[in-house]
Amino acid sequence: AQKVTQAQTEISVVEKEDVTLDCVYETRDTTYYLFWYKQPPSGELVFLIRRNSFDEQNEISGRYSWNFQKSTRSFNFTITASQVVDSAVYFCALSDSLRNSGNTPLVFGKGTRLSVIA
Amino acid sequence: AAGVIQSPRHLIKEKRETATLKCYPIPRHDTVYWYQQGPGQDPQFLISFYEKMQSDKGSIPDRFSAQQFSDYHSELNMSSLELGDSALYFCASSFSSRVSNSPLHFGNGTRLTVT
Numbered sequence: 001a002q003k004v005t006q007a008q009t010e011i012s013v014v015e016k017e018d019v020t021l022d023c024v025y026e027t028r029d030t031t032y033y034l035f036w037y038k039q040p041p042s043g044e045l046v047f048l049i050r051r052n053s054f055d056e057q058n059e060i061s062g063r064y065s066w067n068f069q070k071s072t073r074s075f076n077f078t079i080t081a082s083q084v085v086d087s088a089v090y091f092c093a094l095s096d097s098l099r100n101s102g103n104t105p106l107v108f109g110k111g112t113r114l115s116v117i118a
Numbered sequence: 119a120a121g122v123i124q125s126p127r128h129l130i131k132e133k134r135e136t137a138t139l140k141c142y143p144i145p146r147h148d149t150v151y152w153y154q155q156g157p158g159q160d161p162q163f164l165i166s167f168y169e170k171m172q173s174d175k176g177s178i179p180d181r182f183s184a185q186q187f188s189d190y191h192s193e194l195n196m197s198s199l200e201l202g203d204s205a206l207y208f209c210a211s212s213f214s215s216r217v218s219n220s221p222l223h224f225g226n227g228t229r230l231t232v233t
Contacts, residue, residue, distance in 0.1 A: 035221060043206060045161070045224035091160060095222075103212050105151055105174050106222055108160040 002027045004094050006109035013082050014117050021077045021112045023092030029053075032096040034068065034075040035106065040088040051075065082116045089113045120144055122225035124209050130231045131199050139194040139228045143211030149173065150192040151222060152184055153208040161208060167192060168214065199232045206230075 003026040013019045025034065036048040049059065051068050059066045063080045079086055093106040123142040131137050143150050149168045153161040154177075163176035167186035178184070181199075186192045196203060206229050210222040 033221075037224075043229070044226045045208060045210075047221050047223055050221045103149060103214065103220075103222060105163040105166055105176060106161075106210075107163070110160050 002094050002096055002107045004092050004107055004109035006090075006092055006112050008112045009110070010113045010115070012115045012117060015084060016081050018078060018080050019082050019114065019116075021079075021090050021092075021114065023075045023077065023109060025073050025075065025092070025094045027094060027096045029096040032094060033103075035093040035095070036066065036075075036077050037091045037093060037108075038088045039091065039111070045091070048077075079114075082114075084116050084118050087114060087116045122209055122211050122223055124207075124225035124228050126228060127226065128229045128231075130233065132233055133199055133201060135199050135232075137196045137199060137230060139196070139207055139209075139230075141192045141194070141209030141211075141225060143190055143192070143209070144213075144223055147190070147211035147213045147220070147223075149212045149214055150186055150190070151210040151212075152178075152192070152194050153210065153224075155206040155208060155227075157205070164194070196230075201232050204230060204232045 005024045032053045034051045038046045056068050065078045067076045089111045091111045092109045095104050095106050125140045151166040152164040155161040164178040165184050166174045170186045182196050184194045206227045208224050208227045210224045212222045213220040
């Protein structure tokens with residue numbers, strides 16, 4: 001069974017601080033995808049990154065970086081020099097297996113609410 | 119770039135009424151998903167369609183039904199609405215291939231309020 005755990009329910013930081021959002025997952029599949037989505041107060045779900053299980057390279061995109069550790073089944077997300085606009089709920093999600101008939105549905109973690117204070 | 123279009127953005131219905139939510143996926147995307155997000159909750163998967171056929175079913179109540187049409191748009195029909203159906207309903211779409219599937223891209227959601 002698939003499961004995504006985001007242990008941090010809420011995090012509050014002061015602007016310009018770095019912050020790391022934790023994500024731990026469970027799956028029996030050897031091929032799977034991990035995702036991060038951002039949900040700002042306006043409500044939409046914004047895709048941030050997807051990583052497949054065979055690619056353990058860390059990724060950096062501007063102030064965002066992701067650390068995928070297959071050994072510990074973690075896919076953590078770090079925001080460097082946080083800004084007020086980063087305030088949102090961040091969801092980690094898992095989609096297991098690769099098949100021809102469409103992606104398997106995403107299983108989401110409970111989300112982490114990040115508040116960045118000016 | 120074109121995104122997933124959902125309509126309406128907001129909907130207010132009374133208990134026991136019916137509601138229809140519409141979703142227009144990104145062009146050339148072959149899979150559509152419906153998710154329900156209650157207040158302060160994570161999105162819960164309801165149902166998905168691949169090439170107009172139902173592909174996966176999640177926690178969709180029997181009062182709800184959905185379909186994907188020949189133009190790939192999808193509709194979620196909700197009957198005998200209950201107060202607990204008040205939520206944000208997301209549609210997402212993705213593209214599949216033998217090599218790799220695209221990420222799910224979500225629409226802006228329909229906020230349903232049942233009074």
